[in-house]
Amino acid sequence: MSPGDHAGTANPLRVLWRAFATIWSVPKARIGVAMLGVFVLVAIFAPLLAPYAATDNSFGRSEDMSAAHWLGTTAAGQDVLSQLIYGARVSVFVGFVAGLLSTIIAVLIGLSWGYLRGFAGEVINFIVNLFLVIPALPLMIVIAAYLQNGGIGMIVLVVVITGWAWGARVLRSQTQSLRSRDFVTAAIFSGESPSRIVFREILPNMTSLIVGSFFGASTAAILAEAGLEFLGLGDSTTVSWGTMLFWAQNSNALLTGQWVLLFAPGLCISLLATSMSLINFGVDGLSNPRLREGAKR
């Protein structure tokens, strides 16, 4: 760490708070945080915000936009706006949980194997590379077809299985570089155990990377969930943006002229993913001062 590094205090919460503050100081990231915040709030308060229940199919079929149904109804007679609002739950949930789980796996594997040397490290390096190279979506499709019918849990699992490798690789190489830092050697001299060195000395120094890899994994998870649901490989009975697109495509929303059915969920997915990418601009700045925005040439 450079002398000018303002890393905050030792308390991990404070470290996170610092990270947040740094992210917040980047205008693009601030927009991202605000957007994400809106989505999260919508997801949490969906029952309060949605005019109807998401699965209530007692309305007219394929109705156009009206005062009662701002975005119209689906071919099954459900309110599109309500579905959209409830759908936020799944995407936010999948993004959060799958992002979190794959980040945890990435952290555990990346850190422990980055710290260890020798044969075991080579093996895991190989496995990580394998997972990096095998195209994720085809693998997901094959696994999803195998695991069948597990609903959101299955999708999360599939996304996690295929999504941890990238983060692990980044964290592994960062660990390897931190491992040779003097303060790590110093910790050995202080009699620290390897696990404590990894988790108390090295890990906190990678907060920004971990946060970044969390948002990256979340974005990937949200897009992957939508893709799998769209292909009909998820549980079509859940209400999510992906299944909305699936049903819209299935019932030919374009044919009935209800392009909103396709447009709205897709836009929501894009905006949610965009919010994460925008936040990542701030995270970049966190780890690399050169990337801080605004410095013109």
Added chain:
Amino acid sequence: MSLVSVQGLFVVYEPQGALPVPAVRNVSFDLEQGDFVGLVGESGSGKSTLGFALTGLSKPPARVSAGSILFDGVDIAGMTPAQLRVQRHGGFAMVLQSGMNALNPVRSIRDHFFDIFTAHGHVSKRDREARAIELVGKVELPASVLDRFSGELSGGMRQRVSIALALSLEPRLMVFDEPTTALDVLVQHAVMDTIRELQKSEKFTAVLISHDLGMVLEVTERVMVMHDGLVVEDALAAEILAAPQHPYTRMLLSHYGDPRAAVVEVPGLAARGGDRATDVAVAAAGNAPVTVTGDTLDTLEPVAAPAAPPASTVRRREGRAAREAIVVTNVSKIYQRPSRGEEPVCAVNNVSFTLEPGASMALVGASGSGKSTIAKLITGVERPTSGSITFGDLQIDTIKRRQLKRLHTEVQMVFQDPYAALNPLHTVEYILTRPILNFSRLRGRDARARVLELLETVGLTPVEQFAARLPHQLSGGQRQRVVIARALASDPQVIIADEPVSMLDVSLRAGVLALLDSLRETWGVSMLYITHDLLSARLVTDQIMVLNSGAVVEEGRTADVLQNPQDEYTIRLLEAIPHPTVGGLVQS
């Protein structure tokens, strides 16, 4: 008319989301054609910033906020990038501080030259190969380097290449920003010689930026001293040597000494005569402290104040002095290169020595001579390829992971870079508590008491206040003290200090050295002091070992070896040391 005329120059850094930093404040000076001027000052005093401004390289977040820089009568501070570019040929050039990284790793050296020739069109296509060869010849490199990539060159060669590249612009003003910092002492010396020769033969105006007053005085005619963005002194080298005006200059100057002298004296440290063992007197607090106005804790530390805490607060380690010796017998370490097909490196070659209990021994040698490797071998971080190392009943060469902890209770390390050796996220208290919890039975309140005691030992008072700080809230010298305190936490018998002051400003060095020295005295630990700086070796050790390419070429009592070197390598090391007194006087 002067070649360069700087008037009332202000340069500020305006980083995003932070307060602006005035890095250069109201600086004015003139440079004449053919001048060789030194620019000295401690880290962060604004030397590079000024250098960049002089060569029209200031770019955001830096901004010339006021004043003018007239080059040949034209103000370059207000030039557009395109106008500046024209000026680069036959105008001003700069050799960057980190010249090691100034070459594009994916372009060959030849391409670098050709790019410049093409950009300015001053060398025709036909002549450019010959010109490139001529230029590298000027910096004493063979023509074959043109085919190489920077990754294939040593640091010294890279630095020479970047000098040759700057030279290819046929500049009238050349700014050398610390051209030798990252280099080995011997190479440093050689590169400086090259620069001096070039300046004489090519007759360009040169500005040499350095934090090493000794070196600057040795090679330049005129010296400007910067402190906190201000030029505090601007005089001929001889004048500065003879009658330094500013207290800061005086302080810098006072830290020079010749390790070969009969008696070596540096403020804050005990004077060193023939045999150190007889000089047990500890420098007293308040011994010639330097006061500089406008100083802050972070930039300049009172040199000797906390060096030795009053004996009343720190218990002398009566009866706890080091008992065991470290015995190194015929140790070699060969590093297999990770990529096959490359020669293995023999980092340590058949080295034997004994570090007696309570002794202080210096291990000196040029970069890559194997000093750090020996430290790693002794501390069990690496295993020797052959030979044995023992510490009491511990066989360090074959030590098990579980026994490492036992070894580290007794043998501790002080790291070279205090900025890297402290985890930026942990408070001083946490950093010091960990070894206490790991190595002793002290817990809770007792552990904390021990932490405070350690802080007091290394002179970080008020202790409560320092305990709560994070590394970035400490100055370099204070950080190094924390590192030392951590090494002491386990109550070790042996301390290995691997270049403990090489990363510190001159003004901070003496304090840390004094502390180490006094600790050795009060606590009775043995110390292995690793350095390439012979002066400091002379100041804090009794015995010395000179390493060359992994092998010991000379050893003996420090004063003897330095005053009367036998091996040619030792002689060269000694010669490479700048001698401002000698050189400066000769020049004037």
Added chain:
Amino acid sequence: MNVKNQASGPSDGSLLVAADNGSPTFEKNFNPFSTSKRVATTYMYEPLRVTNTLDGTATPFLATGNTLPDAKTVVYDIRTGVKWSDGTAFTPADVLYTFNLVKATPALDTWGVWQHIESLEVVGDTVVFHLKTEDVPAASIIDQQLIVPEHIWKDVKDPVTWKNEKPVTTGPFVLDTFTANQYTLKKNVDYWQADKVAVEKLVLPAANSQLDVVKNGYDWAYAFITDVEGTWVNADKQHNKYWFPPGGTITLSPNLTRAPYNDVNFRQGLSLALDREKIATDAEQGYVDAAGQSGLLLPNQEAWLNADLPNEGVVAQDKTAALAAFAKAGYTQQGDKMVDASGTQLSINILTANGYTDWLQGLQTVQSQLGALGIDVKLSQPQPAAYTEALSKGDFDIAMNSFGGTGSVFQDMNTLLNSEFATPIGTGTTGNYGRFSDPKVDALLAQLKASTDETEQKAISAQLQTVLYEQLPVISMFYGGLWGLSSDKNFTNWPSEKNAYAPPNTWNSTPLLILTNLKKAK
């Protein structure tokens, strides 16, 4: 695909049909025995007779008719004067050869004709089939076997994997052009009833998305389409028509080997709890009707209906009766939960296939209707293959499934109820997935199989309908529709509710009925 299909002009006599979907392109395979053959193979090869699966009436094709001298023998009078498309004459020997080929190669026996036939012989212009048992319905199976030319097939090394790229056929059409994106058939000028064929050319593109179908002016398509009035009809109000007759019954099929599904009261409870109209509407957007418990496809098979069944066999939702039935089965409502004696909530797990979206939508309604009674309904939707496997091995509690639609009451009932199919759980079966087993029903089925008298057949069928109605081996919900879309622009006389001479589907041999009935639009 082009934006507008050039092939469809009003005057050139070509017919654009969405019948064969490439996935996404076509492989050239016209082997009539193959399950992955091009759909139009059946427009070129003919069987002996084609049965209208809606009502079971048969139209003679390569046979002019058949007679049953006794219940163990069927005699087909083979049509004379028919030519193969290469000019060779079609003879009874070709029929004999085809059936023997299928016998020699069981992998070709997709209709399972040899499960019924003992032997066959050519007698003059007739082919005589000797059956294994008294087996009147066997004729309807023999009818369907597509006949191939002996002079071509006798040289084929492996008839299972042969792709038959240049089909030699007797039917109304012969292959014209073929690319991976589209193939065309042209009228067989030598066809034995060429005067009945108004279509000069059939165009079958590989990509038939519903957008294509609606926008590109198809003449005939088979597609479940959302909001058919607003889309298909709306695209050409004057000409575009649709007809969605029932083509099978979608049921909930309880696993009768498992408790509580083996309790008829429990099944009654489930049946009475369902509002079939709502389920039908939700699943198929109101295109089909709720199905009755008779097991018949109404109105097509009205003639067979047991008049004693109340309300034509349709069970109306009756929550009170449902609760009473559940109570008899040991389940009572406690608060808002249906619980058993020990107080645990009744939870049922319905198996369906992933991707069968209409079923899924129906099931979601089932879920909420049963949920309203306090039953916890879970849906399990594996991929189709796994679904089929679970069904076949009996590895389910209650499954969404369809039955019927062959046009033969015996076939429909037999597959559904015959204990012959009720293999032990874990062993695969091909019908009667719920493992219904009742000797009386088996006897009835055997009787029906041997009966040559239609009045008797109807009487037996009525008894079987009562069994279905009372014992609920499956709980009928709604009819699976046949989604026929047609346009009067170029051709008229499409089958319709008023003129139900053929089902509107595009596969199997029934399209031959349509293709020989279409008239050119004026």
Added chain:
Amino acid sequence: MRYTLSKVGLLLLTLWAAVTLNFLLPRLMPGSPADAAIAKLAQNGPVSPSTRAAIEAQLGVPTGSAWDQYLQYLNNVVHFDFGVSYTFFPQSVASLVATALPWTLVLVGFVTIVAFIFGTLLGVLAAWKRGSWLDTLPTVGGTFASAFPYFWTALLLLFFLGYVAGWFPTSGAYSSSATPDFSVAFLLDALYHSILPATTILITSLGGWILGMRSTMINTLGDDYVTFAEANGLHPRTVAIRYAARNAILPNLTSFGLALGGVVGGSLLVERVFNYPGVGYLLYTAVVNQDFPLMQALFLIITISVLLANFIVDILYGILDPRTRR
């Protein structure tokens, strides 16, 4: 050389692992091929019981111990023999793949390279003109576009440009009346058909390259050799391209290789929407129909393609970066 050799070794090892994984995955799936075939037929109406027996006889069932099957499988893979497709029986898997592969290779390969080059250039420009509209526009646009789900972009383009505007064909790789050959007319036709799918992939993958290149480029712009090059008065274009961009592209090249997998996956969705006869669509068909042999072959082909592309990128890296040559 050593660099290349070690890469080849790694390639082979990864290949073996992929092949093995590939062997295992479909075998873990429930449902036999016959079940799948019947399920497919059942969508057209009830399947008679006897059909099942015939189908089972047609498709055959794998025999022998798992180990024997594995060895047999390895042997077949080495000989490019992937057996017969269940869905398209009796078509051989190899021939199906052979017809589908070129379409995807050309579509994905071409578009990916275009996207990479174009995105990299935009990224260089954005970093070089940091803070100007040349930076803001591609950065914000790229961030947005890369967040679009592939299939959504595809659907929107399909609807608006295909159906509403009617400018482009909406499905397939060439006109239904055309026969694939190498005539100019056919190639133009194929090109015309590929515009919408290609645009989809381009839009969706471009952003990633822009952002990636921009951030590495900003990093290199701060490197000393760039400052030194500027100090030496090199032309800004030379500095931007030969110094900054030339070095910034190296780390991006590696992620280019890795991102290929994502593009291949994305093309699967795109192919599905546009009915494009590539391997993605075929894989989807195979999965839905539980067509083991086809699925295995396709998954393998896709993996091998990405592996090979990565390998090429690695080798290229070795050529472009003298530091790896030693």
